[in-house]
Amino acid sequence: LNVVLAGGLLMRSLWGPVEAADLVIEGERVGEQAAGAPSFDASGCVIVPGHVCSHHHLYSALARAMPAPERSPRNFVEVLEMIWWRLDRALDAEAIRLSAELGSLEAALAGTTTIIDHHASPEAMEGSLDLVADALEAAGTRGAVCYEVSDRHGEDRGLAGVEENIRFAAANRRPLVRAMMGAHASFTIGPATLGALVDAARDVRAPIHIHVAEDAVDEEDSLDRYGQRVIHRLEAAGALAEGDLVAHGVCLDATEIGTLHDSGAWLAHNARSNMNNAVGYAPVQDAGDRVALGTDGIDGDMFAELRAAHLRAREVNPEAGGDDALRWLAGGSTFAARLFEEPLLGTLVPGAPADLTVLEYSAPTPFREANVAGHYLFGLGRWAVRDVMVAGRWLVRDRHHVVVDTEELASRCRAAAARLWTKMDEL
Numbered sequence: 001l002n003v004v005l006a007g008g009l010l011m012r013s014l015w016g017p018v019e020a021a022d023l024v025i026e027g028e029r030v031g032e033q034a035a036g037a038p039s040f041d042a043s044g045c046v047i048v049p050g051h052v053c054s055h056h057h058l059y060s061a062l063a064r065a066m067p068a069p070e071r072s073p074r075n076f077v078e079v080l081e082m083i084w085w086r087l088d089r090a091l092d093a094e095a096i097r098l099s100a101e102l103g104s105l106e107a108a109l110a111g112t113t114t115i116i117d118h119h120a121s122p123e124a125m126e127g128s129l130d131l132v133a134d135a136l137e138a139a140g141t142r143g144a145v146c147y148e149v150s151d152r153h154g155e156d157r158g159l160a161g162v163e164e165n166i167r168f169a170a171a172n173r174r175p176l177v178r179a180m181m182g183a184h185a186s187f188t189i190g191p192a193t194l195g196a197l198v199d200a201a202r203d204v205r206a207p208i209h210i211h212v213a214e215d216a217v218d219e220e221d222s223l224d225r226y227g228q229r230v231i232h233r234l235e236a237a238g239a240l241a242e243g244d245l246v247a248h249g250v251c252l253d254a255t256e257i258g259t260l261h262d263s264g265a266w267l268a269h270n271a272r273s274n275m276n277n278a279v280g281y282a283p284v285q286d287a288g289d290r291v292a293l294g295t296d297g298i299d300g301d302m303f304a305e306l307r308a309a310h311l312r313a314r315e316v317n318p319e320a321g322g323d324d325a326l327r328w329l330a331g332g333s334t335f336a337a338r339l340f341e342e343p344l345l346g347t348l349v350p351g352a353p354a355d356l357t358v359l360e361y362s363a364p365t366p367f368r369e370a371n372v373a374g375h376y377l378f379g380l381g382r383w384a385v386r387d388v389m390v391a392g393r394w395l396v397r398d399r400h401h402v403v404v405d406t407e408e409l410a411s412r413c414r415a416a417a418a419r420l421w422t423k424m425d426e427l
Protein backbone atom coordinates (compact mmCIF):
# COMPACT_ATOMS: atom_id res chain seq x y z
CA LEU A 1 0.00 0.00 0.00
CA ASN A 2 1.34 3.41 -0.93
CA VAL A 3 -0.69 6.29 0.40
CA VAL A 4 -0.33 9.79 1.81
CA LEU A 5 -2.38 10.60 4.90
CA ALA A 6 -2.95 14.27 4.24
CA GLY A 7 -4.37 17.31 5.96
CA GLY A 8 -4.23 16.22 9.59
CA LEU A 9 -2.10 16.78 12.63
CA LEU A 10 0.71 14.27 13.05
CA MET A 11 2.36 12.97 16.20
CA ARG A 12 5.41 10.95 15.20
CA SER A 13 5.59 9.65 18.77
CA LEU A 14 3.55 10.12 21.93
CA TRP A 15 6.27 12.59 23.00
CA GLY A 16 7.01 14.31 19.75
CA PRO A 17 5.78 17.63 18.47
CA VAL A 18 2.27 17.93 17.12
CA GLU A 19 2.86 18.94 13.50
CA ALA A 20 0.56 19.89 10.66
CA ALA A 21 2.18 17.40 8.30
CA ASP A 22 1.34 14.66 5.83
CA LEU A 23 2.37 11.07 6.51
CA VAL A 24 3.66 8.90 3.70
CA ILE A 25 3.14 5.12 3.84
CA GLU A 26 5.24 2.96 1.53
CA GLY A 27 4.37 -0.70 1.74
CA GLU A 28 4.53 -1.82 5.35
CA ARG A 29 6.45 1.22 6.58
CA VAL A 30 6.47 4.93 6.99
CA GLY A 31 8.13 6.41 3.92
CA GLU A 32 9.55 9.72 2.81
CA GLN A 33 8.57 10.25 -0.81
CA ALA A 34 5.00 11.20 -1.51
CA ALA A 35 5.31 11.41 -5.30
CA GLY A 36 2.43 9.77 -7.12
CA ALA A 37 0.85 8.08 -4.11
CA PRO A 38 -2.91 8.46 -3.65
CA SER A 39 -4.09 10.78 -0.93
CA PHE A 40 -6.15 9.76 2.11
CA ASP A 41 -8.07 12.57 3.78
CA ALA A 42 -7.05 13.05 7.41
CA SER A 43 -8.29 16.61 7.80
CA GLY A 44 -9.82 17.24 11.21
CA CYS A 45 -7.84 14.26 12.50
CA VAL A 46 -4.76 13.50 14.56
CA ILE A 47 -2.50 10.64 13.43
CA VAL A 48 -0.78 8.83 16.29
CA PRO A 49 1.30 5.65 16.66
CA GLY A 50 -0.84 2.59 17.44
CA HIS A 51 -1.06 1.68 21.11
CA VAL A 52 0.42 -1.42 22.74
CA CYS A 53 -1.45 -3.48 25.33
CA SER A 54 1.43 -4.99 27.29
CA HIS A 55 -0.53 -7.57 29.26
CA HIS A 56 -3.73 -9.10 27.93
CA HIS A 57 -5.66 -12.35 28.33
CA LEU A 58 -7.53 -12.74 25.05
CA TYR A 59 -9.05 -15.99 26.36
CA SER A 60 -11.28 -13.97 28.67
CA ALA A 61 -13.20 -12.24 25.85
CA LEU A 62 -16.14 -14.66 26.05
CA ALA A 63 -16.43 -14.12 29.81
CA ARG A 64 -18.04 -10.74 29.31
CA ALA A 65 -21.25 -10.43 31.34
CA MET A 66 -21.27 -14.07 32.33
CA PRO A 67 -23.23 -14.99 35.48
CA ALA A 68 -21.45 -14.25 38.74
CA PRO A 69 -20.50 -17.17 41.00
CA GLU A 70 -23.07 -18.20 43.62
CA ARG A 71 -21.32 -16.12 46.21
CA SER A 72 -18.76 -13.33 45.84
CA PRO A 73 -15.11 -14.36 46.02
CA ARG A 74 -13.64 -13.17 49.32
CA ASN A 75 -10.04 -12.78 48.21
CA PHE A 76 -7.72 -12.96 45.23
CA VAL A 77 -7.22 -16.74 45.33
CA GLU A 78 -10.98 -17.22 45.37
CA VAL A 79 -11.26 -14.92 42.34
CA LEU A 80 -8.91 -17.28 40.52
CA GLU A 81 -10.51 -20.50 41.79
CA MET A 82 -14.13 -19.45 41.39
CA ILE A 83 -13.85 -17.56 38.11
CA TRP A 84 -10.71 -17.64 35.99
CA TRP A 85 -9.46 -21.16 36.71
CA ARG A 86 -12.93 -22.48 35.89
CA LEU A 87 -13.09 -20.44 32.72
CA ASP A 88 -9.70 -21.55 31.44
CA ARG A 89 -10.53 -25.22 32.08
CA ALA A 90 -13.75 -24.89 30.09
CA LEU A 91 -11.98 -23.53 27.01
CA ASP A 92 -11.88 -25.69 23.91
CA ALA A 93 -10.25 -24.99 20.55
CA GLU A 94 -13.21 -23.12 19.13
CA ALA A 95 -13.60 -20.89 22.19
CA ILE A 96 -9.87 -20.12 22.22
CA ARG A 97 -9.86 -19.13 18.57
CA LEU A 98 -13.06 -17.06 18.75
CA SER A 99 -12.16 -15.21 21.93
CA ALA A 100 -8.74 -14.31 20.56
CA GLU A 101 -10.23 -13.02 17.32
CA LEU A 102 -12.88 -11.02 19.16
CA GLY A 103 -10.31 -9.50 21.50
CA SER A 104 -8.02 -8.60 18.59
CA LEU A 105 -10.85 -6.99 16.68
CA GLU A 106 -12.06 -4.93 19.62
CA ALA A 107 -8.51 -3.82 20.44
CA ALA A 108 -8.07 -2.55 16.89
CA LEU A 109 -11.37 -0.66 17.08
CA ALA A 110 -9.91 1.07 20.16
CA GLY A 111 -6.66 1.99 18.40
CA THR A 112 -4.54 -0.81 19.88
CA THR A 113 -2.26 -2.31 17.24
CA THR A 114 -0.08 -4.64 19.34
CA ILE A 115 -1.27 -7.15 21.97
CA ILE A 116 1.07 -8.95 24.37
CA ASP A 117 -1.07 -11.95 25.28
CA HIS A 118 -0.88 -14.45 28.13
CA HIS A 119 -2.89 -17.61 27.46
CA ALA A 120 -4.22 -20.48 29.62
CA SER A 121 -6.41 -23.44 28.60
CA PRO A 122 -5.34 -26.47 30.67
CA GLU A 123 -7.80 -28.88 29.01
CA ALA A 124 -6.85 -27.74 25.50
CA MET A 125 -3.20 -26.89 25.86
CA GLU A 126 -1.38 -28.47 22.94
CA GLY A 127 -1.64 -26.28 19.87
CA SER A 128 -3.46 -23.54 21.78
CA LEU A 129 -0.83 -20.93 20.96
CA ASP A 130 -1.35 -21.56 17.25
CA LEU A 131 -5.05 -20.86 17.72
CA VAL A 132 -4.30 -17.53 19.42
CA ALA A 133 -1.65 -16.62 16.86
CA ASP A 134 -3.95 -17.58 13.96
CA ALA A 135 -6.63 -15.31 15.41
CA LEU A 136 -4.22 -12.39 15.72
CA GLU A 137 -3.11 -13.00 12.15
CA ALA A 138 -6.68 -13.30 10.88
CA ALA A 139 -7.54 -9.97 12.49
CA GLY A 140 -4.33 -8.35 11.22
CA THR A 141 -3.11 -7.41 14.71
CA ARG A 142 0.53 -7.46 15.79
CA GLY A 143 1.09 -9.53 18.90
CA ALA A 144 3.04 -11.85 21.13
CA VAL A 145 1.71 -15.09 22.58
CA CYS A 146 2.74 -17.39 25.41
CA TYR A 147 1.26 -20.25 27.41
CA GLU A 148 0.78 -19.81 31.16
CA VAL A 149 3.00 -22.46 32.77
CA SER A 150 1.64 -23.59 36.14
CA ASP A 151 1.86 -26.63 38.42
CA ARG A 152 -1.67 -26.04 39.72
CA HIS A 153 -2.85 -29.22 37.98
CA GLY A 154 0.37 -31.11 38.76
CA GLU A 155 4.00 -30.81 37.78
CA ASP A 156 3.52 -32.90 34.62
CA ARG A 157 1.02 -30.32 33.38
CA GLY A 158 3.45 -27.55 34.30
CA LEU A 159 6.14 -29.14 32.18
CA ALA A 160 3.62 -29.72 29.37
CA GLY A 161 3.04 -25.95 29.41
CA VAL A 162 6.76 -25.36 28.96
CA GLU A 163 6.63 -27.73 25.98
CA GLU A 164 3.75 -25.82 24.40
CA ASN A 165 5.79 -22.62 24.61
CA ILE A 166 8.85 -24.33 23.12
CA ARG A 167 6.82 -25.95 20.35
CA PHE A 168 5.27 -22.66 19.33
CA ALA A 169 8.49 -20.63 19.56
CA ALA A 170 10.32 -23.12 17.35
CA ALA A 171 7.62 -23.37 14.69
CA ASN A 172 6.21 -19.84 14.48
CA ARG A 173 6.85 -18.07 11.16
CA ARG A 174 4.09 -15.46 11.32
CA PRO A 175 5.62 -12.08 10.48
CA LEU A 176 3.54 -10.09 13.00
CA VAL A 177 3.58 -12.61 15.86
CA ARG A 178 6.34 -13.28 18.40
CA ALA A 179 6.72 -15.98 21.05
CA MET A 180 7.26 -15.41 24.75
CA MET A 181 7.63 -17.93 27.59
CA GLY A 182 4.53 -17.69 29.74
CA ALA A 183 4.35 -18.45 33.43
CA HIS A 184 1.43 -18.08 35.81
CA ALA A 185 2.99 -16.96 39.08
CA SER A 186 5.56 -18.02 41.65
CA PHE A 187 2.92 -19.47 43.99
CA THR A 188 1.82 -22.08 41.43
CA ILE A 189 5.26 -22.96 40.02
CA GLY A 190 7.59 -25.34 41.84
CA PRO A 191 11.39 -25.39 41.55
CA ALA A 192 11.61 -28.07 38.85
CA THR A 193 9.12 -26.38 36.54
CA LEU A 194 10.65 -22.96 37.14
CA GLY A 195 14.07 -24.31 36.24
CA ALA A 196 12.74 -25.95 33.08
CA LEU A 197 10.93 -22.84 31.93
CA VAL A 198 13.95 -20.59 32.46
CA ASP A 199 16.23 -22.97 30.54
CA ALA A 200 13.72 -23.23 27.72
CA ALA A 201 13.13 -19.47 27.57
CA ARG A 202 16.84 -18.74 27.16
CA ASP A 203 17.27 -21.64 24.74
CA VAL A 204 14.51 -20.57 22.33
CA ARG A 205 15.08 -16.86 23.05
CA ALA A 206 11.52 -16.25 24.22
CA PRO A 207 11.35 -13.61 26.97
CA ILE A 208 9.56 -14.68 30.15
CA HIS A 209 6.09 -13.20 30.82
CA ILE A 210 4.91 -13.85 34.40
CA HIS A 211 2.50 -12.50 37.02
CA VAL A 212 4.44 -11.28 40.05
CA ALA A 213 3.16 -10.22 43.47
CA GLU A 214 -0.31 -9.50 42.13
CA ASP A 215 -1.54 -10.29 45.64
CA ALA A 216 0.15 -10.77 49.01
CA VAL A 217 -0.45 -14.53 48.67
CA ASP A 218 2.35 -14.72 46.07
CA GLU A 219 4.87 -13.10 48.45
CA GLU A 220 3.70 -15.13 51.47
CA ASP A 221 4.02 -18.39 49.57
CA SER A 222 7.51 -17.55 48.35
CA LEU A 223 8.68 -16.53 51.81
CA ASP A 224 7.14 -19.67 53.36
CA ARG A 225 8.49 -22.17 50.87
CA TYR A 226 11.74 -20.60 49.66
CA GLY A 227 12.64 -18.02 52.31
CA GLN A 228 12.79 -15.31 49.66
CA ARG A 229 10.48 -12.67 48.29
CA VAL A 230 9.18 -13.39 44.77
CA ILE A 231 11.48 -11.13 42.80
CA HIS A 232 14.50 -12.53 44.62
CA ARG A 233 13.33 -16.09 44.01
CA LEU A 234 12.95 -15.34 40.30
CA GLU A 235 16.31 -13.59 40.14
CA ALA A 236 18.04 -16.53 41.81
CA ALA A 237 16.45 -18.87 39.25
CA GLY A 238 17.61 -16.72 36.32
CA ALA A 239 14.02 -15.77 35.53
CA LEU A 240 14.60 -12.02 35.36
CA ALA A 241 16.56 -10.66 32.43
CA GLU A 242 16.49 -7.83 29.95
CA GLY A 243 13.28 -7.92 27.96
CA ASP A 244 11.37 -10.18 30.36
CA LEU A 245 7.94 -8.97 31.44
CA VAL A 246 6.53 -8.96 34.95
CA ALA A 247 2.81 -8.25 35.32
CA HIS A 248 1.22 -6.39 38.27
CA GLY A 249 3.98 -6.16 40.92
CA VAL A 250 1.42 -4.86 43.40
CA CYS A 251 3.19 -6.11 46.55
CA LEU A 252 6.79 -5.44 45.54
CA ASP A 253 8.89 -3.84 48.27
CA ALA A 254 11.70 -1.36 47.69
CA THR A 255 14.44 -4.01 47.45
CA GLU A 256 12.42 -5.96 44.89
CA ILE A 257 11.80 -2.84 42.83
CA GLY A 258 15.54 -2.21 42.81
CA THR A 259 16.32 -5.79 41.76
CA LEU A 260 13.64 -5.68 39.07
CA HIS A 261 15.00 -2.43 37.72
CA ASP A 262 18.61 -3.65 37.68
CA SER A 263 17.58 -6.81 35.80
CA GLY A 264 16.35 -4.96 32.72
CA ALA A 265 12.93 -6.62 32.96
CA TRP A 266 9.71 -4.65 32.41
CA LEU A 267 6.74 -4.09 34.69
CA ALA A 268 3.26 -4.22 33.14
CA HIS A 269 0.92 -2.09 35.24
CA ASN A 270 -2.78 -3.06 35.13
CA ALA A 271 -4.53 -0.34 37.11
CA ARG A 272 -8.13 -1.31 36.33
CA SER A 273 -7.63 -5.00 36.99
CA ASN A 274 -5.86 -4.30 40.27
CA MET A 275 -8.79 -2.15 41.38
CA ASN A 276 -11.31 -4.74 40.21
CA ASN A 277 -9.56 -7.48 42.20
CA ALA A 278 -9.00 -5.18 45.21
CA VAL A 279 -5.36 -6.26 45.43
CA GLY A 280 -3.87 -2.83 46.08
CA TYR A 281 -1.79 -0.25 44.26
CA ALA A 282 1.43 -1.19 42.50
CA PRO A 283 4.41 1.05 43.30
CA VAL A 284 4.77 2.11 39.66
CA GLN A 285 5.90 5.57 40.63
CA ASP A 286 9.14 4.05 41.95
CA ALA A 287 9.63 1.52 39.16
CA GLY A 288 11.74 3.66 36.86
CA ASP A 289 11.56 3.83 33.10
CA ARG A 290 10.60 0.28 32.18
CA VAL A 291 6.90 0.45 32.96
CA ALA A 292 4.19 -0.36 30.42
CA LEU A 293 0.39 -0.52 30.64
CA GLY A 294 -1.73 -3.65 30.29
CA THR A 295 -5.42 -4.40 30.61
CA ASP A 296 -5.13 -7.91 32.12
CA GLY A 297 -7.94 -9.10 29.86
CA ILE A 298 -10.52 -6.44 30.71
CA ASP A 299 -10.50 -5.19 27.09
CA GLY A 300 -8.08 -3.76 24.53
CA ASP A 301 -8.79 -0.10 25.21
CA MET A 302 -5.57 1.67 26.18
CA PHE A 303 -7.30 5.05 26.35
CA ALA A 304 -9.43 3.71 29.21
CA GLU A 305 -6.44 2.03 30.85
CA LEU A 306 -4.37 5.21 30.58
CA ARG A 307 -7.06 7.30 32.19
CA ALA A 308 -7.59 4.82 35.03
CA ALA A 309 -3.84 4.54 35.62
CA HIS A 310 -3.64 8.31 35.87
CA LEU A 311 -6.60 8.68 38.22
CA ARG A 312 -5.41 5.85 40.46
CA ALA A 313 -1.91 7.36 40.58
CA ARG A 314 -3.41 10.72 41.55
CA GLU A 315 -5.50 9.13 44.27
CA VAL A 316 -2.33 7.75 45.86
CA ASN A 317 -0.04 10.65 45.09
CA PRO A 318 -1.38 14.15 44.44
CA GLU A 319 1.95 15.06 42.84
CA ALA A 320 1.56 12.48 40.07
CA GLY A 321 1.41 14.21 36.72
CA GLY A 322 -0.42 13.27 33.55
CA ASP A 323 2.88 12.76 31.79
CA ASP A 324 3.60 9.75 34.04
CA ALA A 325 0.70 7.70 32.69
CA LEU A 326 1.48 8.71 29.10
CA ARG A 327 5.09 7.65 29.67
CA TRP A 328 3.85 4.23 30.85
CA LEU A 329 1.67 3.89 27.75
CA ALA A 330 4.63 4.80 25.55
CA GLY A 331 6.71 2.28 27.51
CA GLY A 332 4.66 -0.48 25.93
CA SER A 333 5.91 0.62 22.52
CA THR A 334 9.52 0.55 23.69
CA PHE A 335 9.00 -2.94 25.09
CA ALA A 336 7.39 -4.12 21.84
CA ALA A 337 10.12 -2.48 19.74
CA ARG A 338 12.69 -4.67 21.47
CA LEU A 339 10.56 -7.81 21.26
CA PHE A 340 9.92 -7.35 17.54
CA GLU A 341 13.48 -6.17 16.85
CA GLU A 342 11.91 -3.09 15.31
CA PRO A 343 13.62 -0.15 17.03
CA LEU A 344 11.25 2.38 15.44
CA LEU A 345 8.03 0.60 16.42
CA GLY A 346 5.83 3.07 18.28
CA THR A 347 7.05 6.00 16.19
CA LEU A 348 5.97 7.29 12.80
CA VAL A 349 9.37 8.34 11.49
CA PRO A 350 10.57 7.13 8.07
CA GLY A 351 11.41 3.44 8.23
CA ALA A 352 9.09 2.70 11.16
CA PRO A 353 6.48 -0.05 10.81
CA ALA A 354 3.25 1.64 9.70
CA ASP A 355 1.22 0.88 12.85
CA LEU A 356 -1.00 3.90 13.40
CA THR A 357 -4.36 5.28 14.38
CA VAL A 358 -6.27 8.16 12.81
CA LEU A 359 -8.24 9.94 15.52
CA GLU A 360 -11.18 12.10 14.49
CA TYR A 361 -10.43 14.99 16.82
CA SER A 362 -10.71 18.66 16.08
CA ALA A 363 -9.19 19.80 19.34
CA PRO A 364 -11.37 22.51 20.88
CA THR A 365 -8.39 23.89 22.84
CA PRO A 366 -4.78 24.37 21.74
CA PHE A 367 -3.08 21.03 21.05
CA ARG A 368 0.70 21.00 21.07
CA GLU A 369 3.66 18.99 22.31
CA ALA A 370 3.45 20.36 25.86
CA ASN A 371 -0.14 19.31 26.52
CA VAL A 372 -0.52 15.99 24.69
CA ALA A 373 -1.14 14.23 28.02
CA GLY A 374 -3.98 16.61 28.84
CA HIS A 375 -5.73 15.79 25.57
CA TYR A 376 -5.12 12.07 26.01
CA LEU A 377 -6.47 12.03 29.55
CA PHE A 378 -9.38 14.44 29.33
CA GLY A 379 -10.36 14.68 25.67
CA LEU A 380 -9.48 11.67 23.58
CA GLY A 381 -10.86 8.17 23.93
CA ARG A 382 -11.70 5.16 21.81
CA TRP A 383 -14.70 7.12 20.54
CA ALA A 384 -12.26 9.13 18.41
CA VAL A 385 -10.67 6.13 16.67
CA ARG A 386 -11.63 6.34 12.98
CA ASP A 387 -9.00 4.38 11.05
CA VAL A 388 -6.31 1.93 12.14
CA MET A 389 -3.37 0.51 10.21
CA VAL A 390 -0.94 -2.28 11.12
CA ALA A 391 2.18 -2.86 9.01
CA GLY A 392 0.73 -0.78 6.18
CA ARG A 393 -2.60 -2.62 6.08
CA TRP A 394 -5.88 -0.95 6.99
CA LEU A 395 -7.66 -2.90 9.73
CA VAL A 396 -10.23 -0.25 10.57
CA ARG A 397 -11.72 2.20 8.09
CA ASP A 398 -14.31 4.76 9.06
CA ARG A 399 -14.88 3.02 12.42
CA HIS A 400 -15.48 -0.44 10.94
CA HIS A 401 -13.13 -3.41 11.04
CA VAL A 402 -12.54 -4.19 7.39
CA VAL A 403 -10.60 -7.45 7.81
CA VAL A 404 -13.03 -9.36 10.06
CA ASP A 405 -16.79 -9.60 9.54
CA THR A 406 -17.77 -8.12 12.90
CA GLU A 407 -21.44 -9.22 12.89
CA GLU A 408 -20.65 -12.75 11.84
CA LEU A 409 -17.94 -13.03 14.49
CA ALA A 410 -20.27 -11.66 17.19
CA SER A 411 -22.91 -14.20 16.25
CA ARG A 412 -20.46 -17.11 16.49
CA CYS A 413 -19.09 -15.73 19.76
CA ARG A 414 -22.56 -15.52 21.35
CA ALA A 415 -23.17 -19.21 20.61
CA ALA A 416 -19.70 -20.23 21.80
CA ALA A 417 -20.01 -18.13 24.98
CA ALA A 418 -23.32 -19.79 25.88
CA ARG A 419 -21.69 -23.23 25.51
CA LEU A 420 -18.65 -22.08 27.49
CA TRP A 421 -20.72 -20.77 30.39
CA THR A 422 -22.71 -24.02 30.55
CA LYS A 423 -19.50 -26.00 30.62
CA MET A 424 -18.15 -23.79 33.41
CA ASP A 425 -21.27 -24.53 35.46
CA GLU A 426 -20.56 -28.23 35.14
CA LEU A 427 -16.99 -27.93 36.45
Ligand SMILES: [Zn+2]
Residues within 6 Å of the ligand: 055, 056, 057, 118, 211, 247, 296
Ligand atom coordinates in the same frame (compact mmCIF):
# COMPACT_ATOMS: atom_id res chain seq x y z
ZN1 LIG B 1 -2.81 -11.29 33.95
